[in-house]
Amino acid sequence: MSLDKTRRELLQAAYTEMHLQGFQAASLNAILNKAGVTKGALYHYFRSKKELGYAVLDEWIQPYLMTTWIEPLINGTLPPLERLKSTISQGSEALGDKEIQLGCPLNNLAQEMSPIDEGFRQRTDALYQAWLESISNTLKEGQTLGNIRQDIDPRDTALFILAALEGCMSIAKNAQSREALVHCGKGVLNYLDSLAG
Amino acid sequence: MSLDKTRRELLQAAYTEMHLQGFQAASLNAILNKAGVTKGALYHYFRSKKELGYAVLDEWIQPYLMTTWIEPLINGTLPPLERLKSTISQGSEALGDKEIQLGCPLNNLAQEMSPIDEGFRQRTDALYQAWLESISNTLKEGQTLGNIRQDIDPRDTALFILAALEGCMSIAKNAQSREALVHCGKGVLNYLDSLAG
DNA sequence: ATCCCCATACATACTGGTTGGTATGGTATT
DNA sequence: AATACCATACCAACCAGTATGTATGGGGAT
Numbered sequence: 001m002s003l004d005k006t007r008r009e010l011l012q013a014a015y016t017e018m019h020l021q022g023f024q025a026a027s028l029n030a031i032l033n034k035a036g037v038t039k040g041a042l043y044h045y046f047r048s049k050k051e052l053g054y055a056v057l058d059e060w061i062q063p064y065l066m067t068t069w070i071e072p073l074i075n076g077t078l079p080p081l082e083r084l085k086s087t088i089s090q091g092s093e094a095l096g097d098k099e100i101q102l103g104c105p106l107n108n109l110a111q112e113m114s115p116i117d118e119g120f121r122q123r124t125d126a127l128y129q130a131w132l133e134s135i136s137n138t139l140k141e142g143q144t145l146g147n148i149r150q151d152i153d154p155r156d157t158a159l160f161i162l163a164a165l166e167g168c169m170s171i172a173k174n175a176q177s178r179e180a181l182v183h184c185g186k187g188v189l190n191y192l193d194s195l196a197g
Numbered sequence: 198m199s200l201d202k203t204r205r206e207l208l209q210a211a212y213t214e215m216h217l218q219g220f221q222a223a224s225l226n227a228i229l230n231k232a233g234v235t236k237g238a239l240y241h242y243f244r245s246k247k248e249l250g251y252a253v254l255d256e257w258i259q260p261y262l263m264t265t266w267i268e269p270l271i272n273g274t275l276p277p278l279e280r281l282k283s284t285i286s287q288g289s290e291a292l293g294d295k296e297i298q299l300g301c302p303l304n305n306l307a308q309e310m311s312p313i314d315e316g317f318r319q320r321t322d323a324l325y326q327a328w329l330e331s332i333s334n335t336l337k338e339g340q341t342l343g344n345i346r347q348d349i350d351p352r353d354t355a356l357f358i359l360a361a362l363e364g365c366m367s368i369a370k371n372a373q374s375r376e377a378l379v380h381c382g383k384g385v386l387n388y389l390d391s392l393a394g
Numbered sequence: 395a396t397c398c399c400c401a402t403a404c405a406t407a408c409t410g411g412t413t414g415g416t417a418t419g420g421t422a423t424t
Numbered sequence: 425a426a427t428a429c430c431a432t433a434c435c436a437a438c439c440a441g442t443a444t445g446t447a448t449g450g451g452g453a454t
Contacts, residue, residue, distance in 0.1 A: 006430080022309060024222040028414060039415080040430040049414060101312050110371040111308050112219060115298050124371055159368065159377070160361065160384025167364030171356065174307040174321055180356070187357025194391055203404080225440065236441080237404045246440065 007045045009035045014052050015060045019105050022112050023053050023120075050119065053109075057123045061105050065127055068094065073134040080142030084135070085192055088165065092185050100181055103173035107166050132158050139195070149197030157195065164188050204242045206232045211249050212257045216302050219309050220250050220317075247316065250306075254320045258302050262324055265291065270331040277339030281332070282389055285362065289382050297378055300370035304363050329355050336392070346394030354392065361385050 013035035017026040028049060032038060046052040068091050076083040102108075106127055113120035135158035142148030165188060172181035210232035214223040225246060229235055243249040265288050273280040299305075303324055310317035332355035339345030362385060369378035 020312065022219065022221065024219065027412080029412080038431050040432075042430095043415075044429060103308060103312070107367060108308060111300060111305060111367060114371045114373065115217065115300070121371065121373065128368070128371060156380050156384055159381050160365075160388070163364030163368045163381050163384070164357065164361045165364070166367050167360030167362070168357075170304060170308060170363050170367070171325070171360045174311045174318065174325060176311065176318065183353050184356050184360050187353055187360070191357070191388060191391075194388075224438080226438085235405050237406075237445095240441075241403060 004045075006035075006037055006041050010037065010042060010045060010052070011056055011060055015056045015105070018053065018056060019102050019108065023109060024112065050117070053113075054119055054123060057109065057120070057127070061109070062127055065106060065131065070131060070134045073138050079147060080138045080145065081148055081192060081196055084138055084161075085189055088185065088188060088192075092181060095181075097178060100169075100172050100178050101176050104166060104169040107169060128162070132162055135161055142195075147197070148195050151197075152195060161188070161192070164191065203232075203234055203238050207234065207239060207242060207249070208253055208257055212253050212302070215250065215253060216299050216305065220306060221309065247314070250310075251316060251320060254306065254317070254324075258306070259324060262303060262328065267328060267331045270335050276344060277335045277342065278345055278389060278393055281335055281358075282386055285382065285385060285389075289378060292378075294375060297366075297369050297375050298373050301363060301366045304366060325359070329359055332358055339392075344394070345392050349392060358385070358389070361388065
């Protein structure tokens, strides 16, 4: 019976290294060092570097996205608009300084890999679609409840909110500054307020 | 007398390759092939791959940013809010399909390199600051003219606009879709309209 | 005008190191 | 005994960078 401990440590090490260096620049030897195993272990569990990268997306980044950004929108008890605002606030505040400097891992991979590898692109796109749908549904719910303006298109608005969020992360990453993230996040929250109706 | 034709072709080839693959994954040999020269030429004009990357930012990306995104804000004759909207519209429409798929070259480099190389980070940050200031000044001008709301902070708002713009580019890049860019851009323009006052 | 001098502007060939990937072998578990 | 699990050793390909060679053209001396 296997607990796949080695596999999990490989995934974690790969995630860390990819988050720091990007996928292409992430060295397998560096990952192996960090995980404390050797090439034999790696190629026992994964057929190639690319499949390791796919697994990081499927088994590491996706769960994080679900639990801290999507599920609070689905399962939350607050009114829709407040639920959106609190999810964004909490998600941002939960970020450590290092995570701000390194940026959103999903966005990083999407930006780096989507033009050059279809497998990565499909995965990142699927995650964005799920995220988008959770925001869009929350907006729709607010519209039926009557406390979100009726004249906005939920999908377009959700797309814009998502873009603004990722943009804030990008700005903060480049400025290497939590303050930039806070200022930019304030803009997002102000925009959300403008959706009340 | 030298027209630095070789140097310019190296810069252009490096820009293209970096735009497609990213800086780290851009192969010098691929750049040399594309430019039609050899290593001797490259290392005659640039001391290292990194300095070539810096030069691409300084001499290729910066001019593009200035002429199509910043100077229209400074020299434009439209009223401030319309000037912002038209600059954004025109800048977006000028993008070819390939450029949408490959994303904003400034954002690409910023995302990839800012956590791991201070030289890149300083350059991309300086460009973002210049961009930010041009937007911020346009907002201020609108406030003094009275057709932009007085209760918004120009710098914070400019930061949010910039984040939203870069976010739209990111979303469109990952979706590989001009339609996504258009929908998302609509959100930006709507937001800008909400600043009128 | 012509010779030399030498810097500029590249091309060619090569280096040590790293890359992702493989082949093989051993060991523990079932 | 067979399979899962993983370490070691090795590979060709590629990497950025360097050492060296060479063609060219302009400037000064004659």
